[in-house]
Amino acid sequence: MKTMEFDYNDKLSFHAEWYDDEVSYQKKFVLNFYPSDNTVELFDRELHRVYLKRTRMEELHMSDMFVDNTIRIYGRQVKITDYADTRTQRIVGKTKEHTFTIVKPSLVGKLGEVIDQIQNRGFQICKMKMCNLTRKEVLDLYEPYKGDSLLPFLLEHLVSGPLVAMELVGENALQRWLDELGPDDPLEGKRTAPNSLHALYGNDSQVENGFHAAKSTEHARREANFFFGEAPTPKASIRLHNTTCCVIKPHCVAHGKLGPVLEAIVEAKFRITALQLFYLSSAAADEFLQVYKGVVEDYHALLLSFVDGPCVALEVAGQTDDVDAHGDFRKICGPSDPDIARQIRPGTLRARFGCDKYRNAVHCTDLNEDTALEVEYFFKILDR
Numbered sequence: 001m002k003t004m005e006f007d008y009n010d011k012l013s014f015h016a017e018w019y020d021d022e023v024s025y026q027k028k029f030v031l032n033f034y035p036s037d038n039t040v041e042l043f044d045r046e047l048h049r050v051y052l053k054r055t056r057m058e059e060l061h062m063s064d065m066f067v068d069n070t071i072r073i074y075g076r077q078v079k080i081t082d083y084a085d086t087r088t089q090r091i092v093g094k095t096k097e098h099t100f101t102i103v104k105p106s107l108v109g110k111l112g113e114v115i116d117q118i119q120n121r122g123f124q125i126c127k128m129k130m131c132n133l134t135r136k137e138v139l140d141l142y143e144p145y146k147g148d149s150l151l152p153f154l155l156e157h158l159v160s161g162p163l164v165a166m167e168l169v170g171e172n173a174l175q176r177w178l179d180e181l182g183p184d185d186p187l188e189g190k191r192t193a194p195n196s197l198h199a200l201y202g203n204d205s206q207v208e209n210g211f212h213a214a215k216s217t218e219h220a221r222r223e224a225n226f227f228f229g230e231a232p233t234p235k236a237s238i239r240l241h242n243t244t245c246c247v248i249k250p251h252c253v254a255h256g257k258l259g260p261v262l263e264a265i266v267e268a269k270f271r272i273t274a275l276q277l278f279y280l281s282s283a284a285a286d287e288f289l290q291v292y293k294g295v296v297e298d299y300h301a302l303l304l305s306f307v308d309g310p311c312v313a314l315e316v317a318g319q320t321d322d323v324d325a326h327g328d329f330r331k332i333c334g335p336s337d338p339d340i341a342r343q344i345r346p347g348t349l350r351a352r353f354g355c356d357k358y359r360n361a362v363h364c365t366d367l368n369e370d371t372a373l374e375v376e377y378f379f380k381i382l383d384r
Contacts, residue, residue, distance in 0.1 A: 006035040012065060012092060013084035016042070018076050021283040027051075030084050033065050040073065066096030066169055068126055070279040072308060077281045097173040098126075100220040102212040105161035107201050111272070112262030114210075117197060118168065119256055121180050127167035127228045128312070130275040132237035135159055141226050144219065153207045162237065164275065165227040174220060181211055236274040236315075236379040243273060243317045244326040245374035246333075247363040250309030253277075257353050258312060261361065264349060265316065268332045269323070274315035274379050280307050288377055291370075298358070305358040313378040326368040333364045 016031040029051060030043040038060055042052040057073065064071050070079045083089035103114055108130070118125060133141070138158045145151055168177060182189040182196020184206045189199030202209035214220035227233055248261050265272065280288070285306040289299075296302050318325045334341035334348025338360050341351035353361035365371045 008034070008036050010034065010036060012088045014065070014067070014080045014088065015045075015082040015084050016078050016080050018078045019281065021281070029078070031078065031080065033060070033062075035062050038062075042073070042078075063124075066092060066126075068098070068167070069169075070310070075282060077279060077307065079279075095171045096169050097171070098220060098224070099168050099170075099173040099177050100214040100223045101166050101168060101177060103164040103166070104208065104210055104212065105157060105163050106203055106208045107210040108162055108164055109266070109271075110201065111164060111275075112259040112264075112266065114201070114259075115262065116259035117200075118166075119259065123168040123170040123173060123177065125166050125258075125277065126169050126310075127224070128164060128275070128277040129227055129234075130162050130164045130236060130272070131227070131234040132162050133158055133234055137234055141223065144222075150207060157207050162273075165223075165234075167224045167228060174214065174217060178213055178215070181213055184209060186210075236276055236383060238274045238315050238375055238379050239317060240315075240372050240375060242321060242323070242325045243315050243375065244329045244368075244371050245363075245365045245378070246314040246316050246329065247306070247378075248312040248314070249305055249359060249361060249363065250307070250311050251305070251355055251359045252353055252361050253312060254309050257361070261349060261353055264352065265314075265332075269319045270316050270325070270329060270332075271319050272314050273317045274375070275312060276379065276383065277310050277312050278378065278382060279310050280382075282307055284382060288374070291366075301358040305360075306363075315375050315379065326365060326371055330364050330366075333362055336360055 011032045011034050014031045014033070016029045018027045018029065020027055028045045030045055032041045032043070034054065037056060038058065039054045039056045040052070040060065041050065041054040044051040052073070060071060065080065067080055067082060070077050083092070103111060107114060115125065135155060138155050142151060142154070170176065180197055182193035182198045184198065186198045186202025186204055186209050189196045189202065193199055197211060198209045214223050248258060252258060252261055262272070282303065285303050289303060289306065292302060293299055316325060316329055318328065332348055334345040334350040336350065337357045338350045338354025341348050341354065345351055349362050350360045365374050
């Protein structure tokens with residue numbers, strides 16, 4: 001939707017929250033966004049007064065304004081929780097509709113390529129988690145499909161290895177994602193829709209067709225809540241043995257480089273054993289980066305590089321057990337300064353994807369003994 005379609009006083013209104021770490025309190029706001037000039041204002045719902053007067057935010061755009069997204073306003077991570085009026089829901093509802101999908105175990109090895117396909121087809125990934133499901137969890141997830149003749153075969157496939165759950169956002173996302181996937185049977189897809197994702201990535205059977213997708217709005221809500229809701233959800237299966245921690249920084253995610261970074265990691269003979277998308281608060285990032293205080297030249301710039309949008313945390317292992325996961329992975333990350341990396345290690349991740357000394361594409365664990373601490377911080381403490 002183009003900005004020019006809106007007058008100066010036209011606004012989109014959302015309910016939003018911000019957790020104030022200083023007083024351990026969840027503040028609730030009405031967030032008004034003015035598309036004509038990318039300005040925002042915050043109204044305190046409990047104190048019934050303006051919290052932030054209408055202010056221009058250069059880094060915010062119409063594409064950022066959707067339910068469940070987290071945006072950054074003057075250093076505060078503000079989560080959009082709902083529409084505040086029916087007009088906003090009518091305008092944004094279809095352009096930023098949510099749907100749910102699973103990348104099945106047979107396709108997880110090509111996750112970077114799959115993410116490129118998702119983004120190139122006009123979808124945003126707002127939530128993502130790699131899990132190893134138990135049989136009970138698969139049966140609970142597929143309870144609405146009970147009695148389907150394919151369910152026993154699907155059950156065996158879904159417990160055979162890690163899968164990746166995603167919540168996607170886009171215009172008319174539910175139906176359009178089903179259209180992009182094509183026929184459930186990859187053989188039929190190859191005949192009738194050769195550019196569909198089932199046709200491109202399916203292993204010639206409906207069970208191993210690469211993807212599961214929600215078939216209705218109700219299913220999308222239920223399945224997303226199964227993985228990302230408040231109740232106990234499937235946990236990341238971390239190894240904590242000969243692995244290391246990697247964080248793909250927000251600037252990489254925002255610039256569409258998440259897929260290429262994941263592809264580069266796999267091409268370098270590593271495998272991803274845990275993965276999850278996080279919106280780090282300043283307090284969480286500060287806690288994670290404590291060891292760098294007083295060590296790095298500009299700690300504030302380092303902190304900002306972790307909180308300026310969603311990041312993706314990984315646990316990384318070698319493709320074989322004899323690989324020194326920590327030491328060898330640090331080598332493919334390269335020097336912390338991308339400019340230096342481009343001169344002496346041009347094939348490294350930071351040389352290829354980094355912008356500057358702090359927006360340097362990826363964080364990797366410095367000391368091998370810190371690996372377990374960093375992996376557990378993301379996949380046990382923050383995930384909880």
